Amino acid sequence: MSESRYNGPINPNPAEGESGIIIYGYVPSQELQVVALITYGLALLLHLSNLARLKGTRVFSLLLATCCAFEVIGYGCRLASHYRPFVVNFFIVQYFFIVVAPVTASAAFYLALGQALRRLDRGGRTFLRFNPKILIIVMIIADTVTTIIQIVGAALIGVAESARFRDNGDSPVTSDQANDILLAGLACQTASFLAFVILLGLCIWRSERTFTAHHLPRFFSLVLFAASMLLMLRTTYRLAEIAQGVFGPAYSSEALFGCLEYLPVILAVSAYGFVPLEKQLPIDVEAEAYDSGTSQRSLDMRQTTQEARTIDLRSAGNDSPQDGDLSPVDAESPRERAGYAFRERDEDEGVVSDESPSRAEKGQVDHDRLRN
Template identity: 50%
Template sequence: MSGITYKGPINPNPKDDEAGIIIYGYVPSLALGIIGIITFVLVAAGHAFWFLSPKGRVRGRRWFHGLLFIGALMEIGGYAARLASHKRPFVISSFIAQYFLIVVAPVLFSAAIYLSLSLAARGFEGGERLLVIRPKMVLAFFVSADVICTVIQVVGAALIGSSESAQVRGKPSSITPEQANDILLAGLAVQCFSFTCFLLILLVAIYRSSRRTAGSNSYAFNSASHHPKLRSFLWVILATGLLILLRTTFRLAETGQGFFGFASTHESLFGTLEYLPVILALAIWAIFPPARFLPPLGQEGGNVQDRPSVSSESGRGLTEKQARPLGLDRERV
């Protein structure tokens, strides 16, 4: 971060709530602010619908859409602050608000994606065998990592705002903007690492869902590979996960360069690598929610009557439902 200097407009007579420079490095776009608010309102409405609707009652639905809804509200607040900064770009509070909200909101989206894989594994018979670790461990480990990332990023973003505010006003601060930036950088690095590990687990699950195994004890595993909805669900999780990873990687690179670096001072990069991946991920989940793939409550894990239960030579490979007309009793054979 050292060595990077500000090259933007100067405010010769800053008011009490203003800085002498534009901390963004540019005047935020009016169009992007308006588009951001409108599009995030639309996806927030979509997730509110799935959260409240009696349709598609599936396990974990409220938690999943609740996380995305709250995150979308934070994005709306962030882009509203950017819109305010378009009119008054030197105001410090608007910059702090948008930075905090837009940086932290995707942590909730990551948590929702972690939850979605656990729901996929538990919603279909044999789904748990697709994972290299148990679904509960997926949630416990990655959500814990997410909480740590959230705390670090919240602290870093808040300290950046307070230290920048103190610096531009000529007041003493217990921490420099560079030090605060390093805290945020650490949080983003942890998030990138944990999310990459999650995607590797997801890729293994997708690979396993596309193949069958031999052996009499592999029915539950094979049944998972016969669920087209499960495979579709996993691909949706992967697509949205890659979008969030792209956004987080951009933020990591941006934070690594520091304020007034190339990534921070070019709004086209912000629009392409921050706004676009996030809105696409939320829109995908609004159009293809878990309810489109998961069985309704009470029907998770598939129908037990469709499991192979006959092991005799005359009834091998038949389901329990098919064996009954032949007079083949499971205990007898």
């Protein structure tokens, strides 16, 4: 990376903890930082309110509240950099919190999808083809590892740029090497979040094709997909920014930072502040399925019984006996056959029907008396 790419102010005599240049590539504006502090502060209050009021989605609200709190700290450091732009620690701290904040938001989105799928038939495996808990665990681990790589790369960029204008100029890595570390972390994070967006789209597509009551509500799907795409836009911007290199066109533009970093994240987290997740989740139509005392085997047997009833009703209403080939069962009317199907299923489930054993035995006794 050549020094000519930096066109900002020079600090000829940097004090302790200062750099000879502004690592941002520009002096952070006061206006953007104040707007960000106000909007994220309001979003933080909304999510704290949801955290206190709504018991079913407290972990989700806690993650989004953490995201907003991190953003407040990050933009607070950027506001401090407006007055002291050469301080290296301000850059490192703001980068840490602004990079980590969307990770907590994406973890909340993973949790939202998993919580919605677990309310559906068979725990959502019909749509995802595997346990939603696996998705949550894998995605959170991937985000954690890639975020640590990004923070290390950003810190090394600050150290390398600070050392360039000192007398000794000693630095463990060059700015290009630190930028490559940061780029690797961002590339892996972009790939992992893209995989989540694809799985989310697949679940929504499969849900729209189902004809049962077990499906994702459209409003929930729309909000979650839109919020995820906003985070995807922000992650893609960060990837392009670092791919151009430190002090490249995207890196040195605060207008792009405001439009593609601040705006997508605040829109994504604010949507769930005004319309809480609990109001968007599907209705738990089989609440007993999530009781710890209910086994999966009994649930599968109940589902099979329901399907068998439907088949019996259809066959009872559609099949017609053929002339010359009538058996005692075939000669029954469709209504009698439908009633027989229900009685047969009720007896299998241990339900006392009209043809219970006591009445059947009484009928047999009366028949014997007539014969005698």
